[in-house]
Amino acid sequence: MEFLTPNAYTYLSVAIVMFALGAIGVMTRRNGIIVFMCIELMLNAVNLSLITFSKMHAVAGAEGVPHPGANGSMLVFFVMCVAAAEAVVGLSIIIALFRNRLDIDINNVNIFKW
């Protein structure tokens, strides 16, 4: 069972798979809200990789640094805050869009077409 023991690579692989799934969702789904949720998924996947790196550096340690790998954790904190702000604005845009068109299928929104 030795190969099942999680290391940095396994964590990163999980994050990569989640990120790719999120990206595929963004590219394929038409419902605006689901596209938006896929973006949240991608953000979380990135957060997971950041935490992994943070822990990885903490375990490896560094001379004279009080909290090695702290930056990764702090970055995740800020990403979460920004994601929350982004979710609020994004959802209000979706509401405004729905109010105008009664539809949030992003394939029908093509006012930027030539």
Added chain:
Amino acid sequence: MTSLYPLIILLPLLGAMVIGLGGLMSPAFRKNEGLIGALATAMVGIPFLLVAYAFFTFGGEKISIELFTWMQAGNLEIGFNYQLDELSLLMGMIVTGVGMLIHLYSIGYMHGDQGYYKFFAYLNLFIFAMNNLILGDNLVVMFLGWEGVGLCSYLLIGFWYSDMLKAEAAQKAFVANRIGDFAMLIAMFLIYQGLGSATEMVSLSFSEIIHHDFGDSTFWIALLVFIAATGKSAQIPLFVWLPDAMAGPTPVSALIHAATMVTSGIYLIARMHPIFEASPEVLAIIVVVAALTAVIAAFTAIAQHDIKKVLAYSTVSQLGFMFMALGAGAYITAIFHVMTHAFFKACLFLGSGSVIHAMEHMHTVDDPQDIRTMGGLRKYMPSTGTTFWISTLAISGIIPLSGFFSKDEILASLFFFGEGFDLYKVIYIVGMFTAMLTAFYMTRVTMLTFEGEERFPDEKKPHESPAIMTIPLWVLAALAVVGGFLGLPVFLGEELNWIGHGWLEHVIHSEHHHAIHEHAHANETIEYILVAASALIAILTVFFTRNFYSKNGLAADEKVKNFFGGFYKTMEGKFYFDEFYQRTIIGPFKWLGENVIAWCEEYIVDGVVKGISDGVANIGDVFKRLQSGLVSNYILIISLGVILMLTFLIFG
């Protein structure tokens, strides 16, 4: 006082800017003729006083005014520098002095004109440019003035631009000048090339140029400078613009097209005389061209009926005299004639302006410039008539008025240029003949204008111009009388010839001139005979013409016509120079433009442009399909790009 000398250059510019901008911005200022006139005159008058101060306190050392470095590139360093030496000061006296008088005169002449402020702004700008031309220390500053006076000439000829003919005359003057300017530019390039072979810095200053040996290119430089001078100073082949330039207001004709700008070519050649000294072939070309110009213009003047046209051709003819002097190497004499000519010709032009002014106010005359509708005007305009007569006698060479001395010195220079019977003797005869023609046509125009029966409709009488116009006339007439005493013939005593031996000798050293003087000295008897002959010819011609015209009146013209026979038509047609240029140059160019160039324009120039724009539009039509407006498509493409970049980073 020396620190004030830059004002000579700057004040006219300031005046032009203040009057021009003030007139543009403020209608109240535009209407304030007194303020504009006084300001403009002061902006020339103060420089005149400064030049006069410098002139009378001149100590023999040239005064340099260095403002700032204009351009610097490689070994070329052009400074905004001016010099006040004997030649510049003399020209400066003429330009600012005559300029000031003409500004004064214009206050009366332009009274009530729509573009009053514009006129004075241009006039001040002209004085600025002319000062650059004559005071410039180097060729580039000189050229700035050279171009500037051309521009002002253009602006002022076309001053009444709503008249198509006047606008066209302005264009003609500009284009003819451009041809000369082009020659000037090439001459400048050649000079720079010649100077640049030395390693030190080149400033193109005149002192640098005249002390440099240009070797083989001397001939070409001299020839090109002369061609440039034919443009500005109205010689064959580029003189055709000057008669047409009479379309401008008369003070402009007096200032620019008689006294100052047209003499800039003579000034330039005198300034650069060592180059001409070194190329006798060019001197020969100059003297032949000048003699041809003088005699052709004199013949043309005989058959003209427009008072200003006569004066214009007379100017061309007199410029021809000056160039004859240059061609004989008598540069000082040429400058002397520039000075005397500035006096009497400015007076003549201003007098004609006064006449035109009076005729215009009668409203019954179709063409206020046609001498056939004048006659007997001296009774009504005593000041104008008397000063006009004085100047006519001066230009005709009546002893002891100024024209006699300068013209006689030119003729003597031609006669004594070489030994035996050579080209210059022929030129001398032509010059003598031209002088006779000059006396004839000037007396004719004066007689037809001021004497004899009154040919204008007589219900309303012409009146004398206001004092502000007659005062400059009297001043100029006085100068025309006494101006000649500045250059009394050398055989009366060298110290009496102030202009040559007291003044210009220090800047102009001419071997030819020395030779001429020695020649003349050796043959004093001949010289006395020549002087007496020319004085006698002038007096007899004037006397004969006066009697001829007072007896026959306007019918005398018919007799002249019969006398010349078929040739008169050529004279009246101005020797068909315009028609000749029309056929040989303008016509073919027009044909080329209308047929070949127009085709090139449409199918090559436009074709390329249109082809490019159509091609871009077509490519855009294809690629615009990428802009589907669908977010998912954009994301797909972005992802593709990211993947490709990653692939490149990892495996590339």
Added chain:
Amino acid sequence: MIATILFWVFAVLGVAGAIGLIFNQNPVYAALSLILNFFSIAGLYLSLSAEFLAAIQILVYAGAIMVLFLFVIMLLNLQDEPDVMKFDARRGVAFLLGLAFVAEMIFVFKDFAQRDVSGEYTFGKVEPIGEQLMTQYLFPFEMISVILISALIGAIVVARKYRHG
């Protein structure tokens, strides 16, 4: 041993939640799949001894943000998206790109198999993070509050109903 089992459980649940998100026709189910995914990620955070962030993940993401999502979905009363499983060219390209991304990243990080992530890590606790926020990260922390307040105002402005005329 127990850590290994928990990791795999959370990993499988997380990926399953992600797959559920992108293949569910019903937006509500999709949102619930995402919540499952968020919980799994919180679990993974715990296994990486980031206790504070795991708690935040559940509180902020699974709690606040996802509730907001569900609220909006229900507010708009969205219909199902029936052709989720239908295959077309764009979908094919999207999957290929996703696969390519995974392959490349897996290849890039292959050396990380040697890096250990087990063991103690005290920084994940509340106290050190709080201390860092109030000292070294004070300025970004304050900026976050600005971002949040502007997002709040922006959301109100964008989503409010304009009276016509």
